[in-house]
Structures are given as structure tokens and as C-alpha cells.
Amino acid sequence: MKPIKLLYTSTFHLALVYMVLFASSVLLLLGFIYWATAGYMARQTDATIEAEITGLAEQYRRRGLQGLVIVITERMARNPNGASIYLFAASDYSPLAGNLSHWPQATKTDDGWLNFHLKKNLLDGKSHPARARPFLLRGGLHLLVGRDIYELKEIQELILSALSWGLAITLCLALIGGLMMSWSMVHRLEIINQTSRQIIMTGDLSRRIPTRGTGDDFDQLVDNLNTMLVQIEELMVGVQQISDNIAHDLRTPLTRLRNRLEQMRWQKPNIDQYHIQIEQSITEADQLLLTFNALLRIARIESGSHNSLQASVDLEILVRDASELYEALAEEKQQLITIDLETCPQIQGDRDLLFQALANLLDNAVKYTPEGGNINITLQHRHPKIEIIVADTGTGIPLEVREKVLQRFYRLETSRSTPGNGLGLSLVAAVTKLHHAQIKLENNTPTGLRVILVFSLNS
Numbered sequence: 114m115k116p117i118k119l120l121y122t123s124t125f126h127l128a129l130v131y132m133v134l135f136a137s138s139v140l141l142l143l144g145f146i147y148w149a150t151a152g153y154m155a156r157q158t159d160a161t162i163e164a165e166i167t168g169l170a171e172q173y174r175r176r177g178l179q180g181l182v183i184v185i186t187e188r189m190a191r192n193p194n195g196a197s198i199y200l201f202a203a204s205d206y207s208p209l210a211g212n213l214s215h216w217p218q219a220t221k222t223d224d225g226w227l228n229f230h231l232k233k234n235l236l237d238g239k240s241h242p243a244r245a246r247p248f249l250l251r252g253g254l255h256l257l258v259g260r261d262i263y264e265l266k267e268i269q270e271l272i273l274s275a276l277s278w279g280l281a282i283t284l285c286l287a288l289i290g291g292l293m294m295s296w297s298m299v300h301r302l303e304i305i306n307q308t309s310r311q312i313i314m315t316g317d318l319s320r321r322i323p324t325r326g327t328g329d330d331f332d333q334l335v336d337n338l339n340t341m342l343v344q345i346e347e348l349m350v351g352v353q354q355i356s357d358n359i360a361h362d363l364r365t366p367l368t369r370l371r372n373r374l375e376q377m378r379w380q381k382p383n384i385d386q387y388h389i390q391i392e393q394s395i396t397e398a399d400q401l402l403l404t405f406n407a408l409l410r411i412a413r414i415e416s417g418s419h420n421s422l423q424a425s426v427d428l429e430i431l432v433r434d435a436s437e438l439y440e441a442l443a444e445e446k447q448q449l450i451t452i453d454l455e456t457c458p459q460i461q462g463d464r465d466l467l468f469q470a471l472a473n474l475l476d477n478a479v480k481y482t483p484e485g486g487n488i489n490i491t492l493q494h495r496h497p498k499i500e501i502i503v504a505d506t507g508t509g510i511p512l513e514v515r516e517k518v519l520q521r522f523y524r525l526e527t528s529r530s531t532p533g534n535g536l537g538l539s540l541v542a543a544v545t546k547l548h549h550a551q552i553k554l555e556n557n558t559p560t561g562l563r564v565i566l567v568f569s570l571n572s
Contacts, residue, residue, distance in 0.1 A: 124298040128291025132284065139283050143276040151269040158260055159226075162246060165197065166258045170248075178254065182210045196261040198231075198245055204253030216257070221247065231261060242266055301331050305338065318346040370397045407536040414466070414543040425459040428499060428568075431468055432492050439475045443488060448479060450488045457494040460568050462548045470544040473537040474503040474564050482507040482561070497570045506561040515554040541566075 173181045185199045189212050200211035208215065219229035231241045245259020308322045321339045324332045377390050436452050443450050478488045482505045491502040510518055519542040545552045545566060553565040 125291065125295040128295050132287040132291050135287050136280070136284050139280060143280055147272060147276055151272050154265055154268060158244065158262055158265055162244070162258060162260055166246060166248070169256070169258060173250065178250070185210050196264070198243055198257070198259040198261060200257040202255040202257070204255070206255060211257070213257070216255070217245070227257070227259070305335065318342060318349060366397055366401055370394055404536065407540060411536065411540050411543045414547050423461050424464065426462050426464045426467060427459050428457055428492055428501065429454050431464065431471065432490055432501065435468060435471045435475055436490055438472065439479055443479050446479065446482070446484045448482055448484070448486050448488060450490070452490045454492045455494050457492060457499045458570060460499065460570070466544045466547065470541040470566070471501065471503070473541050477537055478503055478505040478507065481505070499568045499570065501566040502563055504557045504561060504563045506557065509556060509560060509562045510554060518554070519552070
């Protein structure tokens with residue numbers, strides 16, 4: 114990635130914000146360190162001067178002016194090259210004793226201290242900073258006690274320099290770290306963007322974004338995106354299959370309808386024949402409308418746009434109503450519908466959709482069960498689940514195609530001659546998914562099919 118492009122990324126801007134916050138915290142920390150070291154040394158120097166002043170004041174009270182001069186002379190003699198500064202001066206500030214040749218020209222601060230520079234009597238010949246406190250004695254005499262703070266200033270400058278370099282190095286490392294972090298994040302985002310662009314340009318939904326296998330946030334994001342791509346691919350394949358199925362399954366009835374109308378246009382007028390063909394055409398058109406309505410209803414349910422009325426549904430009453438609806442149809446084929454119901458808690462759902470799903474299962478059971486067969490509906494409570502089982506003694510569904518029969522328009526070869534459009538189980542699957550339930554297809558004993566709808570009381 115180009116450096117200029119990297120500088121304009123949001124990750125780099127975030128790294129800069131982090132660097133500023135980090136630098137501010139480091140600056141506060143270094144300031145505290147400086148105050149705790151150099152400031153402590155300066156306070157210790159002032160405390161030393163205050164201690165010497167206290168000692169000299171005690172000597173002055175006990176021994177007078179002459180004794181004070183002797184004490185100052187003795188202290189200078191013990192450490193002639195020391196950092197202590199003494200000056201005992203007359204009322205006109207002319208020196209009487211001490212190691213300063215003149216009274217320093219300095220303005221007294223608000224706290225009574227004098228800050229000045231030493232110009233003479235220094236072995237190294239340098240101008241050293243000094244700090245002292247003046248006092249006015251009896252008779253207009255002046256006393257100045259202080260210390261040479263050259264070494265203190267050197268140490269403070271050394272500490273300040275070290276802290277400044279530390280701050281600079283910290284900022285440089287933070288900037289380098291921010292660049293590296295930004296490059297890593299942008300590189301991984303670029304992989305996602307590159308794959309997305311390839312999918313957009315080529316329309317190849319089979320492409321997937323590679324992961325590092327670290328399980329971090331980016332890998333989780335990539336896994337979610339790949340899962341979304343899988344679902345989109347499945348939906349697109351489903352749309353294509355539905356289009357193919359519509360073209361295949363609806364072409365025959367549409368062609369038959371057109372041929373009948375074409376025949377009516379060219380044949381000789383015959384009122385009775387016209388009525389028969391018109392009724393057949395209307396029946397054909399109604400069947401096509403039912404197919405399209407079923408498709409639209411399934412699409413609305415699967416897309417979540419169906420305004421489902423969530424209410425308490427008593428499954429026991431639901432099963433009784435559905436079985437009564439199909440009893441007459443089953444009697445025509447000499448079939449026996451039996452029900453086995455347990456008392457179950459009510460569930461939340463759309464009663465109309467659930468009734469339609471159960472009706473579709475019963476319709477299939479009646480349709481594919483031979484004459485004299487049996488159909489059993491069971492409602493059982495297996496906490497925390499409730500199961501509705503529709504079992505018949507029909508031909509059943511082979512194991513290898515049980516997933517396919519839940520797709521739109523899929524029909525077994527043995528049922529091609531049977532009226533229907535292959536949407537019944539598709540609608541059942543959509544309603545089941547809408548209610549967060551499961552649908553299972555199993556073999557019945559000794560023959561036939563068991564369709565199980567499993568509802569969870571926790572959903």
C-alpha cells in the first residue's frame with residue numbers, strides 16, 4: 114500500500130489520536146517525575162539554607178555580632194570551596210565578613226529570596242547561579258546566607274534533557290507503532306475489499322475471503338461475511354432454480370390453455386362445446402393463479418415481510434379442526450383418519466399459517482395414501498418441545514430426496530401424474546421456519562411417511 118494512501122485511512126487517524134492521548138499521558142508522567150526529582154532537590158537546597166539561617170540566628174542571639182562573624186569565618190575555613198555563601202555587611206552593604214566581595218545586585222522575590230549569579234572567587238571561572246536569603250540585623254547590619262546552585266541547575270537540565278529525549282522517543286515509537294498497526298489493519302481490509310470488488314465485477318458468488326485462522330475480530334468478521342456470501346449464493350441459486358421450475362412446470366398448462374383458446378377460435382360454433390372448453394380454461398387459469406399465489410405467500414413468509422399475528426395458539430383445537438376438514442375427503446377414498454392428542458401448553462404464532470401448514474400435510478397424506486389406508490395425527494408434549502406428527506401408510510419419500518421435496522416445484526417422478534404444483538411442503542417449511550420450529554421427514558412403520566413438526570417452548 115502506498116504511504117500517502119495510508120496516511121488518509123481512518124485507522125491511521127485513529128492511531129494518531131491514540132498517539133496524542135498516549136503522549137499526553139507520558140508528558141504528565143514525565144512532568145511528575147521532574148517535579149519529584151529536580152523539584153525535590155531545589156526544595157532540599159532551600160531547606161539547607163533555612164537550616165543554616167536558623168543556626169546563625171541562634172549564634173547571633175547567644176554571641177552577638179562578634180560571635181556571628183567568628184562562626185561565619187570558621188564555616189568558610191572548614192570548606193573554602195563549598196557551595197555555601199555568606200556575607201555579613203554594614204548598613205551601606207559594604208562587606209564585613211563572608212566569601213562575597215560585594216552585595217549582589219538582585220531583586221528580592223515575593224517569598225524573600227534573592228536569585229543572582231556569582232562573578233568572582235570561583236575556581237572554574239564560570240558564572241554560577243546562586244540563591245540566598247537576606248536578613249536585616251540590629252544596627253542596620255545585613256546578613257546574606259545562600260548556596261551556589263550550579264550543580265543543581267546542571268542536574269535539573271540533565272533530567273529535563275533526558276525526559277525530553279524520552280518523550281521524543283516515545284512519540285517516534287508511537288508513530289511507528291501506529292503506522293504498523295494501520296498497515297496491518299488496512300492490509301486485511303484491503304483483502305476484504307479486493308474480494309468484494311471481484312465479486313461485483315465478475316458476479317462470482319463462489320469466491321470467499323481468506324482468513325488467517327487466528328480467531329480474532331477480523332477472522333470473525335470474515336467468517337460472517339463468508340456465511341453471508343454462502344446464503345446469498347444459495348438464494349441466487351434458489352431464484353434460478355425457481356425460475357427454471359416455473360418455466361418448466363407452468364409452460365405445459367399455459368400451452369394447453371393457449372391451444373384450447375386457439376381451438377375455440379377456429380372451430381365451428383357449438384354452444385355446448387364452448388361451455389365445456391371455457392370451464393376447462395377457467396379451471397386451468399385458476400390452477401395457475403393458485404400456483405402464483407402460493408409462490409407469493411411462500412416468498413412473503415421466507416422474506417419476513419409477512420405481517421404475522423403473534424397470538425396464543427391452542428394446537429389441540431388446531432389439530433381437531435384440520436382433521437375434521439379432511440375427514441370427508443378421506444372417506445371418499447375409504448381412508449381412516451385417527452388423532453391422538455395430549456394436553457399441551459399454548460404456543461405463540463400465526464394460527465392461520467399453522468392451520469395452512471397442517472392442512473397441506475393432511476392433503477398430501479390423503480393424496481398419496483392408497484384407498485383403505487390409514488392416516489394418524491399425533492400431538493405430544495415432550496418438554497421443552499411440542500411435536501405434531503402426521504403419519505400415513507402411503508408410498509413414502511426416499512431418503513435421498515427428502516431435502517429436495519422441501520424446495521419449490523420439486524415433485525417425485527411417481528407423483529407427476531397426480532394433481533399439484535409441488536409447493537405444499539415448501540409452504541410447510543416456510544411456516545415452520547417462521548415459527549422457529551423444525552420439520553423432520555421419517556419412514557413410517559411398516560410403510561409410509563411420518564412428518565414431524567417440532568415446536569420449542571423456549572423460542
